[in-house]
Amino acid sequence: MKRQLILEDGTVFVGKAFGSEHEKAGEVVFNTGMTGYQEILSDPSYCAQIVTLTYPLIGNYGINRDDFESISPAIHGLIVKEAAIQPSNWRSEESLDTLLKANDIPGLEGIDTRKLTRMIRNYGTLKGKLCSMDVDVNDVVAELKSTSLPTNQVAQVSTKDPYHAPGRGHRVVLVDFGFKHGILENLIKRECDVIVVPYDTTAEEILRLRPDGIMLSNGPGDPENVPEGIEMIRHLVGKVPIFGICLGHQLLALACGAKSVKMKFGHRGSNHPVRELATGRIDITSQNHGYTIEAKSLEETRLEVTHVAVNDGTVEGVAHLDYPAFSVQYHPEASPGPEDANGLFQAFIEMIKDNKNGRNQQGNREGDSACQSVTM
Template sequence: MKRQLILEDGTVFVGKAFGADVDRMGEVVFNTGMTGYQEVLSDPSYCGQIVTLTYPLIGNYGINRDDFESITPAISGFVVKEVAEMPSNWRSEITLDEYFKQNNIPGIAGIDTRKLTRIIRQHGTLKGAITSMEKKPEEVIESLKAAVLPTDQVKKVSTKKAYPSPGRGSRVVLVDFGMKHGILRELNKRDCDVVVVPYNVTAQEILNLSPDGIMLSNGPGNPKDVPQAIEMIKGVQGKVPLFGICLGHQLFALANNANTEPLKFGHRGSNHPVRDLETGKIAITSQNHGYAVEDASLENTPLEVTHVALNDGTIEGLKHKEYPAFTVQYHPEASPGPEDANGLFDKFINMIETAKAEGEKQCQNVQI
C-alpha cells in the first residue's frame, strides 16, 4: 500500500506505507544517527514531530523490550529510506511495522530521504503530513500552511504525579519535562534516591522533598512555552546543586535572564562534536534539540559558557558563576550514541557531596 508525505512548501513524496493506517501532521525533522532508532522513536523530545532517519536501512535489528527511552512513543510519524521486514537480532521481539501498528503511528518508506534532508537544511524545519493516497496534495498543503502546531508538548509527555526511584545515596529530584529513561538509569547507577516530579512542580514543593540535588531533564518544544519551570528554577538555584540537560539547559538560561532562539533545522543525531572550553577536549555527543541559547544574550548574566558545538559554534554548556549549577545542551546519558560525556553525572554527584560537606561544616561551626 502506498502513502504520501506532503510538506508545506508543496513537495510531495510517495512511498510505501508501514505502521498504522492513520493520517498525521507534525514538524518534519531529521536525525543523522547510524543506529539507535528504537531510542529515537521513544524519545519524548520528539513529541508531535515526524522524524526522518538519514541512515538508509532501519528496523534491521527489530524492536526489543530494553532499549526504550519512554513507555509510550510521542512521535507523529516515521520516515525512512528502507524498512526491514525480517529483522535479525537475538533480542528482537517484533518488527518496526508491528510496533507502530500497536502504537497507532504511521510510517512511510521508499522515499529519497537524502532529498528530504536537503530540503529541510535549505528551507529550515517544515510542517508536513503523512496521509493516504486519497488525500489531494493541494488541500493538504493549504491545511499545513494554515495549521498552528501545538505548544503543550511538555505537558503531554511529563509525568502527572511524583514517584520515587529509590536508592541509598543522595536524594535527587528529577524534574520531568519529557525525561529519557537513560537519565534515570544513570542516576540509579550511582545509587541516587531519585524522586521524579512533574514539569509544573513549584520551587517550594521541590524544597519540601529535602533534595541534595536537582536534575532538569530534556523535553520537547520551545522552552518559552514552559514559564512555570523558569520561575521554579529561579526559586531553587543557589539553594541546591543543579544539573540541566537539553531543555533543562535552555530553561536554566532563561531563568538567568539569557535568551533562547530557534535553530534553522536543529541538532539531532549521535555524532555531534562538542568542545569543553576548560579542558579543550572534544566529545562526540548525542543531541536532539531545535532551540539554542543566544550567545549575545549572556552579557550581564551570571552565566558562563563551558561548551560549544564545533559544527556551528552554538552554546552547548553553561555554568553559574556563583551557585553550584551547570547545564549542557547535549545528552551525556547517550541512548543512543557515544558515552563520551557520561562523566558529567559523576561531576554532579561530586558537586552534591561537596555541598553536603560544606553544609555539615557550617552546622558544626554554629554548634561551636
C-alpha cells in the same frame, strides 16, 4: 499500499506505507544517527514531530524490551529509506512495523530521504503530514499553512503525578519535562534516591522533598513555552545543586536571564562534536534539539559558556559563576550514542558532595538571589 508525505510548501513525496494507517501531521525533522532507531522513536523530545532517519536501512535489528526511552512514544511519524521486514538479532522481540502499529504511529518508506534532508537543511524544518493517496494535496497544504505547531508538548509527555525510585545515596529530584529513561538509569546506577516530579511542580514543593540535588530533564519544544519551569528554576538556583540536560539546559539559562532562539534545522544525531572551553577536549555527543541559547544574551547573566558545538559554534554548556548549577545541551546519558560525556553525571554527584560539605554555603544562605535581578 502507498502513502504520501505532503509538506507545507507543496512538495509531495510518495512511498510505501507501514506502521499505523492513521494520518498525522507534525514538524518534519531529520536524525543522522546510524543506529538507535528504537531510542529515537521512544524519545519524548520528538513529541509531535515526524522524524526522517538519514541512515538508509532501519529496523534490521528489530525491537527489544530494554532500549525504550519512554513507555508511550510521542513521535507523530517515521520516514525511512528502507524498513527491514524481517529483523535479525538475538535480542529482537518484534519488528519495527509491529511497534509502530501498536503505538498508532504512521511510517513511510521508499522515498528519497537524501532529498528531503537537503530540503530541511536548506530551508529549515517544515510542517508536513503523512496521508493516504486519496486526499487533495492543495487542501492539505492549506491546512498545514493555517495550522500552528503545538506549544504544549511538555504537558503531553511529563508525568502527571510524582513517583519514587528509591536508592541509598543522595536524594535527587528529577523534574520531568519529557525525560529519557537513560537519565534515570544513570542516576540509579550511582545509587541516587530519585523522586520524579511533573514539569509544573513549584520550587516550594520541590524543596519540601529535601533534595540534595535537582536534575532538569530533556523534553520537547520551545523552552519559552514552559514558563512554569522557568519560574520554578529561578527560585531554586542557589538553594540546591542543579544539573540540566537539553531542554533543562535551556530552561536554566532562561531562568537566569538568557534568551533562546529557534535553529534552522537543529541538532539531531549521535555524532555531534562538542568542545569543552576550559580544556579543549572534544566529546562526540548525542543531541536532539531545535532551539539553542543565544550566546550574546549570556553576557548579561551570571552564567558562563563552558562548551560549544564544533560544527556551528552554538552554546552547548553553561555553568553558574556563583552557585552550584551547570547544564549541557547534549545528552550525556547517550541513549543512543557515544558515552564520551557520561562523566557529567559523576560531576553532578561530586557537586552534591561539595555542597553537603559546606563548600557552597553562600548559595544555600542566599537562595534565589542569583536570579532575582533578572526581569522575567
